[in-house]
């Protein structure tokens with residue numbers, strides 16, 4: 001009894017990791033890792049593993065030796081290292097909280113440059129950075145195109161540049177279109193693509209006693225007016241559809257034709273002072289003169305007076321005065337210069 005006690009005491013003192021009952025001490029669990037164990041008895045094994053994103057340094061498996069110690073070395077878990085994520089040219093790292101597992105890096109580009117690729121990349125468990133390496137490319141909005149029936153001024157599509165649009169003659173820009181577009185900092189053109197619409201004029205005004213000649217009111221076309229019989233244009237008007245759809249030229253009027261003053265026969269008088277289309281004048285002779293010719297004349301559609309201008313002659317008179325002989329001509333006096341009452345005319349037979 002006295003002999004045994006010191007032995008057990010001695011064993012307990014010397015084997016710190018195990019005990020006389022044949023076990024090894026608890027090897028512990030690595031931080032960010034886990035352990036699989038059944039027990040710590042002699043010849044039993046324990047396995048170690050690390051959480052995602054950590055790699056195991058040391059022995060993944062340890063065995064309990066009969067002398068009460070563990071084989072190998074105790075492992076620890078080390079965070080994976082993604083390394084330097086790099087910096088794009090014309091860009092910078094705007095935030096970096098570490099280059100090991102689960103840490104991230106955020107990029108930005110210099111003013112005037114547009115970032116393509118991943119703005120933020122994270123260090124993954126397989127020691128690679130997520131996403132794709134970013135590039136900073138000078139902002140260019142690309143060709144904005146040319147509107148149909150229009151044109152573009154400006155060939156520089158880089159940031160801050162302006163492009164001006166115009167419509168071809170005869171076309172006008174739609175109200176919501178942008179005549180000037182600027183390449184914005186996000187690489188898109190400001191405003192709305194210009195669109196050019198064909199210009200047409202509204203139907204020109206109608207006129208009384210006349211009609212419009214022409215049915216095409218498109219830009220560049222011309223129209224004119226014509227008057228009803230007996231009327232004539234106040235001026236030879238041609239109206240052209242121009243600009244944003246306005247008629248260039250003045251609208252004429254149809255004025256009644258003027259037959260001119262028919263005069264008053266000697267020894268006679270006239271009634272009627274209007275000498276325009278559809279006016280009527282009448283003549284009378286002072287006694288004892290009698291009229292020869294038309295006592296009533298009407299201003300006709302062609303601008304001439306109907307009938308023949310009357311003359312007032314003495315009722316006793318039977319001949320007219322010699323009307324004269326034309327140059328290189330001769331006068332046939334077979335009938336003399338007799339007044340023919342039934343026909344109010346003087347026949348000159350050459």
Ligand SMILES: *[C@@H]1O[C@H](CO)[C@@H](O)[C@H](O)[C@H]1NC(C)=O
Nearest residue numbers: 064065066067068069070071
């Ligand atoms: C325990 O046993 C192992 C294997 O037999 C040996 O390598 C190790 O050195 C021993 N340790 C001690 C403290 O005796």
Ligand SMILES: *[C@@H]1O[C@H](CO)[C@@H](O)[C@H](O)[C@H]1NC(C)=O
Nearest residue numbers: 116117118132133134135136
């Ligand atoms: C960045 O530029 C490189 C080299 O020009 C190219 O290989 C890569 O695909 C680009 N990345 C992106 C996201 O555009």
Ligand SMILES: *[C@@H]1O[C@H](CO)[C@@H](O)[C@H](O)[C@H]1NC(C)=O
Nearest residue numbers: 124125126127128129130131
């Ligand atoms: C790393 O892991 C990510 C996500 O699981 C995967 O997309 C990528 O292909 C892996 N990279 C390598 C080199 O295995």
Ligand SMILES: *[C@@H]1O[C@H](CO)[C@@H](O)[C@H](O)[C@H]1NC(C)=O
Nearest residue numbers: 159160161162163180181182
């Ligand atoms: C583009 O137009 C804006 C406003 O009209 C003007 O402030 C700017 O200076 C112009 N940019 C260039 C490059 O002409």
Ligand SMILES: *[C@@H]1O[C@H](CO)[C@@H](O)[C@H](O)[C@H]1NC(C)=O
Nearest residue numbers: 184185186187188189190191
């Ligand atoms: C670009 O920025 C403008 C304002 O500057 C905005 O109206 C437009 O929606 C943006 N476009 C894109 C594709 O982000």
Ligand SMILES: *[C@@H]1O[C@H](CO)[C@@H](O)[C@H](O)[C@H]1NC(C)=O
Nearest residue numbers: 171172173242243244245246
């Ligand atoms: C057309 O209309 C626009 C805006 O309404 C104006 O600025 C322009 O001067 C007009 N052009 C003509 C030829 O009238």
Ligand SMILES: *[C@@H]1O[C@H](CO)[C@@H](O)[C@H](O)[C@H]1NC(C)=O
Nearest residue numbers: 330331332333334335349350
């Ligand atoms: C004059 O006219 C009459 C009738 O028309 C005709 O018979 C006659 O021959 C003419 N005289 C001359 C000289 O031409």
